[in-house]
Amino acid sequence: MKALQFLGDGRHTVADLDPPTIEEDEVLLAARSVGICHSDIDLLHGRYIIPFSFPVIPGHEWAAEVVATGRKVTRFAPGDRVVGECVIGQEHFGFSISGAAAELFVAKEGWLHALPDELSWTQGALVEPFSCGYYATVRADNLDASDTAVVLGAGPIGLGVVAAAAARGVRVVVAEPDAGRAALARTLGAEATIDPTDPEVGQALDELTGGRRADVVFEASGKPAAMATALDLAGFRARLVYIGIDVGGSAPAALGQIQSKELQVRGIIGSPGVWPQTLRFLARTGVDLSPLVTSTYPLESASEAIEAVLTDRTQVKVHVTSSATP
Ligand SMILES: [Zn+2]
Structure with a gap:
């Protein structure tokens, strides 16, 4: 064989x-x-x-x-x-x-x-890559249609987050510098795209959210600079879920925002224990x-x-x- x-x-x-x-x-x-x-x-x-x-x-x-x-x-x-x-x-x-x-x-x-x-x-x-994105939405605590979520990074995992969040009724904004991947994110349910490498990215999100910024931020790029930007894009009492992998990198970050915006920051690994749930979700929603x-x-x-x-x-x-x- x-x-x-x-x-x-x-x-x-x-x-x-x-x-x-x-x-x-x-x-x-x-x-x-x-x-x-x-x-x-x-x-x-x-x-x-x-x-x-x-x-x-x-x-x-x-x-x-x-x-x-x-x-x-x-x-x-x-x-x-x-x-x-x-x-x-x-x-x-x-x-x-x-x-x-x-x-x-x-x-x-x-x-x-x-x-x-x-x-x-x-x-x-x-199903395997989607299960990771889906699990990120499970760990974002009570994610629903009242939330605006920013997804940093439109690789396969970030795109899975986009599709899973959109299927839950969430308004999804994708932060992705590559135009082809940003277009794919729109195909999978993102409503708007912003460029995380633009120094004005925070203002761009303000325009989309009336100054409220994101209720939920998913960091799926694994790039230290984007991990820092996630804090800037978060609104008051936002939930942040870090799923992108970086080993040993670093970037300057305005960490005081964790306290001043009462942020909930969580990191996750893979998709432990959610495969049956993921398969039911895919069959029921028709997410493709x-x-x-x-x-x-x-x-x-x-x-x-x-x-x-x-x-x-x-x-x-x-x-x-x-x-x-x-
Ligand atoms: Zn894989």
Whole structure:
């Protein structure tokens, strides 16, 4: 079977490997759609937050079809459409455990969720990144149509926040310097866009909010300067949710605003425990993140997909698809 492999030193290939076998509590899956993530590129270059070893098959954003089940598997049967969580105890699927960028791969039954009929394979492979954005809106405490939210950063996670907040009736303003990504944010429900690198960005938000600024600020860029700007864009008693990742950077920030504006500041990691809720939300609201997918490659050409992510800055989310049946 074909599988995308990372070999170390930034090298990658589509290899011909023996198909995997399953234990009694495991499920054999045929990949249908797999997203390439920024963290996959970190993995390619040997940088990751937990130990792993090359060669590794990446792929933690995926939708797949059940091919076979072990003797103790009760919830799934061949033909079922599923998605799966990637943080499994101390291990990460698609990083320290072989991932989904292969014609066939293995997962434990407990990691899997049924993909609702309303969602396509493409939408299924977007559940993992969307779950992070959705979780940010859950942690923003009583987010509703009375709120104006500013989302800093319109990458895949920020765009998920935009779609989730808009579906909750929130008025969403996106702070994003890239015109293409700002346009995508409007497609997904943002009402207005502002440029966070403009020194007058606060006044721009004042014009949109009658001087009130944001009730909620989501920081999804992971850029220290934007993390500081989040405090400036917050209104009185605003809730701030930091989801963008930065390790070790710094920027000057007017921290006194936390006290003077009575701000509630919260950081979150990933999307722990909210997958069933995320899937119900997507099925019920019809939120469709598929406009994020800017290119799709067949699995045989997965190396080209990686190169597209590495070299083309206009790509937002690149997907790899397979229709292989064993
Ligand atoms: Zn990811």
